[in-house]
Amino acid sequence: MQLLHSSAFLVFLAILAAVSVLGFLGARWKRGDLDQLDEWGLGGRQFGTLITWFLVGGDFYTAYTIIAVPALVFGTGAMGFFALPYTIIVYPFVFLAMPRLWSVARKHGYITPADFVQGRYGSRTLATLVAITGITATMPYIALQLAGMGAVLAQLGLTGNSWVQQDLPLVIAFLVLALYTYSSGLRAPAIIAIVKDILIYVVVIAAIVIIPAKAGGYSHIFSAADAVWSRHSTASLILLPKDYTAYASLALGSALAAFMYPHTVTTMLASSSGQVIRRNAVLLPAYTFLLGLIALFGVVAVAAGIHPATSSGVVPELMTRFFSPWFTGLAFAAIALAAMVPAAIMSIGAANLFTRSIYRAWFRPQATAQQESRVAKNVSFGVKFGALLFVFTSSHDFVINLQLLGGIWILQTFPAITFGLWRRIFHHQALIAGWAVGMVTGTSMAAALRLHSSVFAINIGGTSVRLYAGIWALMANIVVVWLTSMLLDRAGIQRNHDETAHADYQEQDAVSELPVKTMAS
């Protein structure tokens, strides 16, 4: 085992150790009764504007993003840049939809999107389908965070032929993570997110100053990358006309899917008011700017002639090449934290879904708050180790393919979750039918592409229209929902009880709604 550099390794280890202590201390922060699912799984719904900003930033811009977006730009050029429009147009949607979800969730004690669907449509089946989709889509996402962390550990020199050298560091990191998530709940990743976000800002700002200077300026970087890409048929500096629809539909589909995931919804519901969410929709693009700069690392890596063994090595190799050893250690620690924060929140979100929509809905309708939070803690633990096992037993490509499928799947919960935030236009059985059609359409398109791509072409009137498979599936989904809903209502098939009222969706008075700590039943 040849360590990259001892100072890089020591800085890396010191930051991770310090952060782990913070994670355990998190249980005491803004103290609450961690036997309540609201407290463990949502941090007591009390995070203000600043904490929410750090939390969402830490949760949404993951290690996988930091590794995969530049890797995609490295491989495809302009096409990989769709992550930027995606993470811009997501915020107007967040601004409009998420305060409504927060408001109704606070009023009725919902902790997941599936809880809301249950309350709004009174359909246990629909809620369970939303929950299962959320859990299934999240599992490979957690696994990819692990893989992102693995890429950094490998670059640090923690590789070798034996299991102890290769996998043990990752196992230890995730054991510590699982333990403090278990004991502190959402408070742990919320504290660690602050450290992670600050480190990432420092690293990226240093990178845009240091790297172009060493690599010959942006003008040179773009020309050099253009020269390399123009020799390939699969990459280009500027988006090609044949890719316009693919680019736009990937950006739109990803943006609509982003806040259907359990981990992102968790951070929304953990805030202290709808106004906090609206303010964050204004302030969060700061991270998008950062992501755009990170995406440009892909261009820089091409220009610098980096040849990583796997595409996930692009960023770690770039950093090793241009940063001093101790700063590389800091950068790698930032990436490792960017894996741990979302992995913790994802496991909490998945655990909340399981507890409410599977455990309580089907097995223990009378579950007490203590039982709920105990189940959730155990599930969050299990989910992380499931993901770890997943990474060790499957190929990296398989995990990526599943995550790609997960994105298509989670998008199929969009009609059930989002439309109901305004009006209950659709029949719950129609939403179930639409979900099923969307899942089958999306999955079979992805399978037809052999999961090599997520852009599917359909011939319409002689022209081939290329769109993100998730968007094709969502269109099929919505058409079916709309038609079936009309038919069901016309046939006089009863809708179920809606426990929410029109006023629940709008915060009446931000001040009086603030956490009056209720004794949860």
Add this chain to the structure above:
Amino acid sequence: MKLTQNNKSRWMWLLILPYGGLLLPFLYARRTPEIFGVPFFYWYQFVWVFLTAALTGIVYWRTR
């Protein structure tokens, strides 16, 4: 009451602009004009980060 509600929701239409500006790539899939060597395709999308934050900020402020 009705009127203020309408006046407020009118501001919401501003939030459509980022979708128009970014989901029509033929508007910006060009190399020139470059700024400091950065092709138009790239800096145009970066500009929308700030524009979107500003637009959302205006809507926040007007609908508060």
